[in-house]
Amino acid sequence: MRLKDLNTFVILAILFSGYSYAQDIAATAETDTLFFDDFSGNSLDREKWNVVGTDFWVNNEQQIYVDSTATIFNVKGADAKGAENALVLKAHYSPNYITFRDNNFDFISGRINTRDKVMFTYGTAAARMKLPEGSGFWPAFWALGGGNWPETGEIDIMEYVGETDWIGVALHGPGFSGETPLVNKYFFPEGEDVTDWHVYSVDWTPEGINFKVDGRLIYRATKPMVEHYGKWSFDNPKYLILNLALGGAYPYKTNGVEKPYNGIPESTLDLIKDGKAEVYIDWVLISKQDGVN
Template sequence: MYRKNFKNILLGIMISAGGNLFAQHVEVKVQKDTLFFDTFSENTLDRQKWNVQGTDFWVNNEQQIYIDSSATVFTVKGEKAGGVEVEDALVLKAHYSPNYINYKGNDFDFISGRINTQDKVMFTYGTAAARMKLPKGAGYWPAFWALGGGDWPETGEIDIMEYVGETDWIGVALHGPGYSGETPLVNKYFFPEGEDVTDWHVYSVDWTPEGFDFRVDGRLIYRVTKPMVEHYGKWAFDNPKYLILNLALGGAYPYKTNGVEEPYNGLPASTVELIKSGEAEVLVDWVLITK
């Protein structure tokens, strides 16, 4: 069984090794090239590593408002963290909580969590990885991704994992000038039979000056080269990026996938009931960046 113990941690050299072993029993070692590693073993989120998004942010017609609260961003231990597989975990949790108002005066029925490493941990090239467990439900939109520190899309976006509620696949993508929004640089990964997003998986990207290798559990699922990017627009990936983890609800991408308009854009009534019953949780075992 996996134990998040620094004596057993071995990840830097295994991140591209491939195979189901990566998801089922991962030993990780903090290497000299480790830039960032968080196992969420503290009783609260480490604010020296992470920023928590507040209410002054809203995009993509998402149906939640992000708040900085221990109700939406917190850590858990033992069985709540995944049982025998995981000892500690970060939780991003959505709640039904009507009448939250954002900075634009919009009224929201849901609150949720989003964190980032902006200005605390920035990196250019290397491997970024996270071990995550996602909830079942149409219209959930959790993501693990990276942004540049300047204007979007000029400073680039790397979508390491996006999920919109169909449990058999996740998406990866790049966005930049000339290839943002409906980007052509996108791919779906369909899990092998017997696996889905509700299992623990490692989502990672290897980023070099020449391109990107996206992986799930070490399996290469998509390769993008610099010439492929420059076919559509300017290469926006020689600048520092920061990591983001979030749990969005409904909005543009889920709606494009499921076509649901009521009761909320991209978010069906069945998932609203899951949220009300407390099941809207993303679990994160660890996050790693290597140089």
């Protein structure tokens, strides 16, 4: 049974129960849905999402983001790779596309967020995603506070840098940003990897943050753990981000590749040229648990 065939209530029951399959669920959790998008329209819903353009660049990433149907588009049926509908973030090789901040960019890609459209404090944020194989791909699903970084906090719900057997989760804030000690890798069970569909989620409360994959708890950071390193920056509204970066700081630290591009080996360049740099998102959900203010 695909999660697309389930209603939002049952999806929430899956997330809160820790099971991966709907038939195993006793649907008892009562929740409030704050946001849900299953990308069933013909294009990205601009009432829910902002699109980042060419005036943004961080982390020595090798792409520039563009607001284009080449990089951000909805698909249906067989094109959705096992979902009924999906959003696709796609990167392209586009030599000499733009020069920005004295850097020449040969790649374009997509990045969206809910800033000032959907902001939330506490609850569950989840997305069902399918990621591409290739060293140096750097897709992420994460949340940021609405103020200055890192003072208002960052929750990395899923980061992947091209080793298909694991994803990373992390928290960043004042005193624990960048090389944060609040980080964990989740290695998939045998027979699974990032190229399969998985639900990546976080349960966020005033007492701590639980990271999950397919309902399995993979890392917990309590408020005292965080305050050992710095200020608890997770009591303010945050917005969601989905993006597909290429190369840059984190992939380079993992694969050590310098050429042909920082963090991007020749084999991944070939995948991008062949049109295989694609992230699929089946749905995105934000919910608030009863009793949490």
